[in-house]
Structures are given as C-alpha cells and as structure tokens.
Amino acid sequence: xxxxxxxxxxxxxxxxxxxxxxxxxxxxxxxxxxxxxxxxxxxxxxxxxxxxxxxxxxxxxxxxxxxxxxxxxxxxxxxxxxxxxxxxxxxxxxxxxxxxxxxxxxxxxxxxxxxxxxxxxxxxxxxxxxxxxxxxxxxxxxxxxxxxxxxxxxxxxxxxxxxxxxxxxxxxxxxxxxxxxxxxxxxxxxxxxxxxxxxxxxxxxxxxxxxxxxxxxxxxxxxxxxxxxxxxxxxxxxxxxxxxxxxxxxxxxxxxxxxxxxxxxxxxxxxxxxxxxxxxxxxxxxxxxxxxxxxxxxxxxxxxxxxxxxxxxxxxxxxxxxxxxxxxxxxxxxxxxxxxxxxxxxxxxxxxxxxxxxx
Amino acid sequence: xxxxxxxxxxxxxxxxxxxxxxxxxxxxxxxxxxxxxxxxxxxxxxxxxxxxxxxxxxxxxxxxxxxxxxxxxxxxxxxxxxxxxxxxxxxxxxxxxxxxxxxxxxxxxxxxxxxxxxxxxxxxxxxxxxxxxxxxxxxxxxxxxxxxxxxxxxxxxxxxxxxxxxxxxxxxxxxxxxxxxxxxxxxxxxxxxxxxxxxxxxxxxxxxxxxxxxxxxxxxxxxxxxxxxxxxxxxxxxxxxxxxxxxxxxxxxxxxxxxxxxxxxxxxxxxxxxxxxxxxxxxxxxxxxxxxxxxxxxxxxxxxxxxxxxxxxxxxxxxxxxxxxxxxxxxxxxxxxxxxxxxxxxxxxxxxxxxxxxxxxxxxxxxxxxxxxxxxxxxxxxxxxxxxxxxxxxxxxxxxxxxxxxxxxxxxxxxxxxxxxxxxxxxxxxxx
Numbered sequence: 001x002x003x004x005x006x007x008x009x010x011x012x013x014x015x016x017x018x019x020x021x022x023x024x025x026x027x028x029x030x031x032x033x034x035x036x037x038x039x040x041x042x043x044x045x046x047x048x049x050x051x052x053x054x055x056x057x058x059x060x061x062x063x064x065x066x067x068x069x070x071x072x073x074x075x076x077x078x079x080x081x082x083x084x085x086x087x088x089x090x091x092x093x094x095x096x097x098x099x100x101x102x103x104x105x106x107x108x109x110x111x112x113x114x115x116x117x118x119x120x121x122x123x124x125x126x127x128x129x130x131x132x133x134x135x136x137x138x139x140x141x142x143x144x145x146x147x148x149x150x151x152x153x154x155x156x157x158x159x160x161x162x163x164x165x166x167x168x169x170x171x172x173x174x175x176x177x178x179x180x181x182x183x184x185x186x187x188x189x190x191x192x193x194x195x196x197x198x199x200x201x202x203x204x205x206x207x208x209x210x211x212x213x214x215x216x217x218x219x220x221x222x223x224x225x226x227x228x229x230x231x232x233x234x235x236x237x238x239x240x241x242x243x244x245x246x247x248x249x250x251x252x253x254x255x256x257x258x259x260x261x262x263x264x265x266x267x268x269x270x271x272x273x274x275x276x277x278x279x280x281x282x283x284x285x286x287x288x289x290x291x292x293x294x295x296x297x298x299x300x301x302x303x304x305x306x307x308x309x310x311x312x313x314x315x316x317x318x319x320x321x322x323x324x325x326x327x328x329x330x331x332x333x334x335x336x337x338x339x340x341x342x343x344x345x346x347x348x349x350x351x352x353x354x355x356x357x358x359x
Numbered sequence: 360x361x362x363x364x365x366x367x368x369x370x371x372x373x374x375x376x377x378x379x380x381x382x383x384x385x386x387x388x389x390x391x392x393x394x395x396x397x398x399x400x401x402x403x404x405x406x407x408x409x410x411x412x413x414x415x416x417x418x419x420x421x422x423x424x425x426x427x428x429x430x431x432x433x434x435x436x437x438x439x440x441x442x443x444x445x446x447x448x449x450x451x452x453x454x455x456x457x458x459x460x461x462x463x464x465x466x467x468x469x470x471x472x473x474x475x476x477x478x479x480x481x482x483x484x485x486x487x488x489x490x491x492x493x494x495x496x497x498x499x500x501x502x503x504x505x506x507x508x509x510x511x512x513x514x515x516x517x518x519x520x521x522x523x524x525x526x527x528x529x530x531x532x533x534x535x536x537x538x539x540x541x542x543x544x545x546x547x548x549x550x551x552x553x554x555x556x557x558x559x560x561x562x563x564x565x566x567x568x569x570x571x572x573x574x575x576x577x578x579x580x581x582x583x584x585x586x587x588x589x590x591x592x593x594x595x596x597x598x599x600x601x602x603x604x605x606x607x608x609x610x611x612x613x614x615x616x617x618x619x620x621x622x623x624x625x626x627x628x629x630x631x632x633x634x635x636x637x638x639x640x641x642x643x644x645x646x647x648x649x650x651x652x653x654x655x656x657x658x659x660x661x662x663x664x665x666x667x668x669x670x671x672x673x674x675x676x677x678x679x680x681x682x683x684x685x686x687x688x689x690x691x692x693x694x695x696x697x698x699x700x701x702x703x704x705x706x707x708x709x710x711x712x713x714x715x716x717x718x719x720x721x722x723x724x725x726x727x728x729x730x731x732x733x734x735x736x737x738x739x740x741x742x743x744x745x746x747x748x749x750x751x752x753x754x755x756x757x758x759x760x761x762x763x764x765x766x767x768x769x770x771x772x773x774x775x776x777x778x779x780x781x782x783x784x785x786x787x788x789x790x791x
Contacts, residue, residue, distance in 0.1 A: 161430065179458060186411050186431075187431060280591040298626070298667075301514065301519075304483075306628075333461045
C-alpha cells in the first residue's frame with residue numbers, strides 16, 4: 001500500500017518536473033512577438049514592447065518583419081527631434097491610393113503608423129528616444145496612442161495626460177536645454193484633424209512619391225516599395241502622382257520649398273477642414289489663392305500673435321510679416337504651430353523670411 | 360486774460376488728473392486665491408484624464424479648488440457632455456504655466472454645457488469652442504490676473520464656427536481683444552453677462568441671428584461691437600439685436616498693443632477708447648433700449664470697413680454697414696475729452712460737427728455703396744436712427760470721400776430718420 005502510494009507520488013513528481021521543463025523550454029523557444037499578434041480589442045497596450053514592432057534591443061529601433069520604414073519628403077519640425085517612421089498593415093489587405101483628387105492614402109482597418117522621436121546626441125552625446133507615437137486604425141477610425149521611453153531606454157509606457165520632459169541635446173554644434181512637451185491625448189487632434197476625425201498627416205501620395213534608402217543598396221520610390229510589400233493597391237506609375245519638394249533641397253525653387261515647409265508644418269491645421277479654418281488662412285501645398293495663404297491678409301483672432309504687424313505676409317518684408325513673427329516666438333500664444341515645439345526652427349524661419357523678402 | 364490763463368491751467372491740471380485716474384482704471388483687482396484648496400498633482404492628472412476619457416453623456420464634475428493646469432483641457436468631438444464646477448469663485452482652472460497650446464480649454468461637440476467655474480490666465484484664449492452645435496456657457500468667469508495687462512490673452516470666451524450658442528450669466532474681463540467674442544456662428548444668445556476691463560467687452564463677428572441683452576459692458580475700451588470681417592469661411596453675418604444692455608464708461612486705454620505702437624493688422628488695435636458701441640460692415644443690426652452712458656468718445660459708431668485701410672476685395676462680403684436701426688437708447692456724455700490715442704479718436708475729437716473736443720452720441724462715418732444710390736440724403740444704406748431728443752444729441756455724419764485732407768462733418772440727422780426692425784429667432788435656444 002505504502003509502496004504504491006510512494007510510487008504514485010514519485011510518478012507525480014516526475015510528471016510535474018517534465019511539465020515545467022517543457023513549459024520553460026517552450027517559452028525559451030517561443031517566437032518573439034510581432035504585430036500580427038496584436039489584439040485590437042485590447043489596445044492600447046500598457047507598454048510599447050507588447051506590440052512587437054521592433055526586434056532585439058528596443059532602443060535600436062530595428063523593425064520586425066513587414067514593419068516598413070518611410071519618410072515624408074518634407075518633415076514637421078519638432079524641436080529638432082529626429083524621427084523614424086514605420087508603417088504596418090495586416091496580411092492580405094492594402095491601402096487605396098486611387099483618390100488622386102484628395103491626395104489621401106486610404107488605409108485599411110488595423111493599419112498602424114509608428115513614429116519614434118529621438119535625439120542622436122542627447123545627454124552625454126548618447127542617443128535618447130523620448131517618445132513613440134502610434135496611429136492605429138480600429139473600426140474605421142484612427143486612434144492615437146503615445147508612449148514615453150524610460151530613462152534606461154528599455155521600454156516605453158503608455159501615457160494619456162502628456163508629460164513635460166527635460167531634455168538636453170546638440171544640434172548644429174549648439175547645445176539646447178529644453179522642456180520637451182509630450183502632448184496630452186486630446187491635443188493630438190489639434191493637428192491630426194480633418195472634419196473632426198483623427199487623420200494621419202505625413203503619409204500622403206505627394207509626400208511619399210520619392211526615393212528612400214531602404215538599406216543594403218536598395219533605393220526605391222516609396223510608393224513602389226509599399227506596392228511591392230503589399231501595402232498599396234491600384235498604384236500604377238509614380239509619374240501619375242503629384243510630388244512635393246524637400247524644403248531642405250536648395251536646388252528646388254524657393255517658392256516650392258517655402259510652400260512645402262508651410263504645408264507640412266502648418267497645412268494640417270490651416271485648411272478648410274481643420275481647426276484653423278477659423279482664420280481663413282489656408283496653407284496646403286495645393287492652395288493657389290495668394291490671399292488665402294496670407295499675402296496682404298490681416299489677421300482675425302491673432303491677438304498678441306500679430307506683434308506689431310499688419311499682414312500675415314507683407315511681400316518684400318519678411319521681418320514685418322506675422323508669419324515670421326510667430327515662427328520666431330516660443331510664447332504659447334504667439335508661436336506657430338501652437339503645439340509641438342518649444343524651440344525656434346531657425347532654418348525654417350530663414351526659409352520663410354527669404355521667401356517673403358523675395359516676393 | 361490772467362483769469363483765462365488760470366482756467367487753462369486748471370483745465371490741464373484736471374486733464375492730467377483724469378489721465379492718471381484713467382490709468383488707474385487699468386488696475387486689476389485680483390481675487391485672493393491663497394486660502395483656496397490647491398489641487399494636488401493627482402487631482403489635476405485625474406481631471407485631465409476625465410477630459411480625455413470622456414464619452415457621450417459624460418458629466419465631469421470639478422470640485423472646488425485652485426487647479427494649476429500644466430496642459431490644455433480638451434473635449435474632443437463628443438455629444439451631451441457637461442462640465443460642472445462648484446462655482447465661479449470656487450473652482451478655478453489656471454493655465455498660467457502652459458508651455459504649449461494657446462487656449463486653456465478647447466471644446467468640440469454637440470450639446471455641451473459648461474457651468475460654474477473660472478478660467479484664469481490662458482496664454483491665448485480662455486475657452487475656445489469650435490464646430491459645436493449646442494454650446495452653453497453658464498456662470499463662467501474667464502479672466503487674467505497679470506498685473507501687466509499687455510501679457511493677457513486674446514479672447515476670454517470664444518465660440519467660433521458654432522451653431523446654437525448660449526452665453527448666460529458669464530463674466531469676462533481683461534482680455535487684450537474681446538472678452539466675449541462670438542465668431543462665424545449662427546443662432547446666438549449672450550445674456551446677463553458682464554464684460555469689463557477688456558479692449559472690447561462683447562463682440563459679435565461674422566454671425567447670423569444673434570441677440571445680446573441684459574448685459575453690462577463697462578470699463579472696456581469699447582463696450583459692444585458688431586463686425587463683419589473679410590476673407591473668412593463665414594463672411595456674410597447678419598441679423599443681430601442688441602437691447603436692454605448697460606454700456607457704461609468704456610473709457611479704458613486700448614492695450615491690444617503698446618500705446619507707443621501704431622495699430623497692427625488686428626482691427627481691435629484701431630479701436631478708440633471711449634466707444635460705447637461700434638458697428639462695422641454690419642448687416643441688419645438693431646440697437647435699442649440700451650443705457651449708453653459716459654463713453655467719452657462716441658456712444659454708437661456706425662462704420663464701414665474703409666476706415667481700416669485694409670484691402671476690401673473679398674468674396675461673399677461687403678465692406679458697408681447696411682440696414683441698421685438705432686432707437687430708444689439712453690445717452691449721457693461725460694465731462695471728459697474724447698480719445699486722442701487712436702487715429703479715429705483724433706478724427707472724432709478734431710473734426711466732428713459739434714466742435715473740437717466734444718463727445719459724440721452717434722457717428723456715421725458716411726461711406727456708402729454708390730451702386731445703391733448716388734445721394735447720401737436718400738439714405739442708401741438704410742441707416743435708421745430714432746432717438747428721443749435727437750436735436751440735443753451730438754450726431755455727426757462724416758464725408759471722407761475726399762481723403763484725409765478734405766473731411767467734412769454734418770449734424771443733419773434728418774436723412775436717417777426712419778424705422779426699421781430686425782427679426783431674430785432664438786426660440787430654439789431656450790431649452791439649452
């Protein structure tokens with residue numbers, strides 16, 4: 001009796017040991033998370049790593065398979081932060097680019113846009129990732145989720161109320177000590193807003209219709225690459241899509257560079273379908289009416305933002321134009337854009353000033 | 360001769376005293392908040408979270424306390440949301456330390472109620488509501504507590520491109536532009552409100568179907584304004600009735616820009632202190648039963664956009680004021696010199712039809728659309744004035760068609776003796 005009991009206990013012990021061994025062994029062999037594992041009913045996750053966007057050391061920002069880097073031809077200024085952007089879509093679906101009139105790319109459900117904000121030369125000359133912002137499309141609507149990186153740069157945590165983060169970084173040989181402001185969740189729509197729906201800004205046909213270096217010698221038109229990856233349907237020939245210029249490209253005309261700058265930095269809000277529609281000042285690349293983009297246009301509700309000046313753009317007088325005045329400021333009621341920066345974009349100011357001076 | 364000289368000296372002494380007294384009126388009385396409960400960082404974080412997590416039908420209660428907000432409070436396109444404080448003196452949201460974002464609060468949605476709280480020191484606008492249908496401000500106090508008013512924000516309460524707007528029992532003070540500013544909106548009631556210490560007290564701009572009544576506008580540079588400005592998505596505002604208001608002593612220095620600077624592109628920077636009401640490029644406006652007292656420059660000014668000197672070629676918009684009715688108001692002229700700080704103040708002071716330095720009750724700048732009639736005597740813009748004792752009032756109609764060098768002024772009000780009434784319908788707002 002007692003032998004049997006002993007024997008049973010032994011078997012029991014052995015089986016438990018085997019079970020745990022398999023369990024631990026199995027977990028070691030378990031494949032790393034990928035975005036395919038994301039349960040859209042459970043987003044937003046508390047931590048960035050749960051999404052499986054990156055492999056290896058998180059701070060290296062190495063994308064998982066099918067997490068494709070992209071870059072708009074001209075970029076929004078965000079306190080000299082560098083940005084790495086990625087797009088991901090589920091298997092078997094793709095975005096629609098047939099709407100050439102509105103230049104929008106229509107993304108399928110469960111599309112994800114990922115944007116890391118970092119400084120290559122932050123404190124002690126080391127790289128520091130500040131935050132990662134996600135746009136995720138769920139049941140036809142985009143959702144915005146922001147993650148703040150920890151000091152150890154091992155993980156980023158979901159934050160909805162925003163944060164003021166002291167950062168020191170070097171740009172152009174000059175040290176900047178700033179309080180980087182991560183917007184609160186509802187501030188996302190101060191920019192990402194068309195007809196009160198949350199919308200992406202960068203991924204438009206005309207912003208992606210140019211070459212990107214994918215590494216390993218692969219330099220390719222981004223729309224073509226998206227098509228090849230399965231992320232675009234009905235894309236035909238790059239030539240049949242518009243193309244904006246890179247505002248840092250000095251070989252392009254000053255006029256197009258200035259308009260590209262204004263489009264990507266201002267046009268998301270200053271359009272007829274966005275929050276700054278109240279101003280009547282419209283700064284999208286397609287705008288052809290000079291008054292609408294500010295020439296001899298008095299402000300409406302600019303208050304202190306108007307400074308000592310009469311017009312948004314006073315042709316020939318960059319420094320007497322409200323554009324330059326507001327771009328040069330960091331006072332929250334004066335500066336434009338209203339959010340997204342606490343420093344002055346000197347290069348941007350110079351570009352717009354030159355443009356107005358030459359009018 | 361000696362006697363005359365001493366009179367002159369007394370006069371200038373009096374003037375300089377008045378000058379200091381007028382400066383004194385710029386002093387801001389600030390509520391002592393030191394004894395109030397200071398909201399903890401957890402309480403503040405919790406409040407921000409409530410705004411972010413709010414859904415249709417949510418009521419956000421903000422308990423009494425002084426909240427030093429580090430970020431904007433935003434309602435993002437929701438329906439049937441109520442934001443309720445513990446009282447205009449009890450719940451204070453201060454936005455003094457905002458680093459980014461111009462407005463303290465931004466509201467978008469349908470059927471939104473804000474009630475019983477105060478908003479202090481937003482860098483730009485106190486509360487901005489945009490694309491709202493059904494928005495009520497009730498017992499909201501929006502103000503700035505900077506001693507130096509040149510640091511103050513633009514609008515205290517700022518509904519824009521909204522529909523069905525009610526502003527009731529609110530107080531707006533010390534804005535660098537307008538305290539209560541309703542822009543590009545439709546169906547509006549502003550009632551039982553108090554606006555003081557602002558550049559403009561209450562302004563209705565590019566709006567249609569608005570009523571302003573039972574309000575007090577005092578100690579602003581200008582009391583109540585009805586404007587239409589060009590090149591805006593909503594440019595053809597019309598039908599406003601302004602009645603039963605007290606528009607008193609709006610003689611505050613215009614601090615929209617430093618006194619040493621010439622006006623910038625904001626129309627408000629041209630407004631002469633001492634203006635009771637200003638209508639500019641206004642359409643279908645009726646002003647009646649108001650007490651318009653002791654505004655040192657002009658009681659009611661009916662103007663056209665021409666006086667700004669800005670370009671006037673804009674789609675769907677006309678620079679002229681037309682179909683205006685001013686009647687049965689009570690006027691009182693103060694014993695003070697009109698404004699001399701703004702070009703238009705100087706013009707009124709020097710060139711009016713009643714003598715240098717005389718305060719005016721009603722002024723019409725006299726531009727008209729010559730395609731509607733060749734002779735101002737036929738009142739082509741339908742400007743109707745019926746005030747009691749008109750013969751004793753100071754009425755001036757200018758003719759500035761000859762340019763600055765040839766400004767003519769006339770006392771004759773007879774061409775404008777007509778009756779006209781404006782129909783507004785704000786019934787739909789009574790349940791808000």
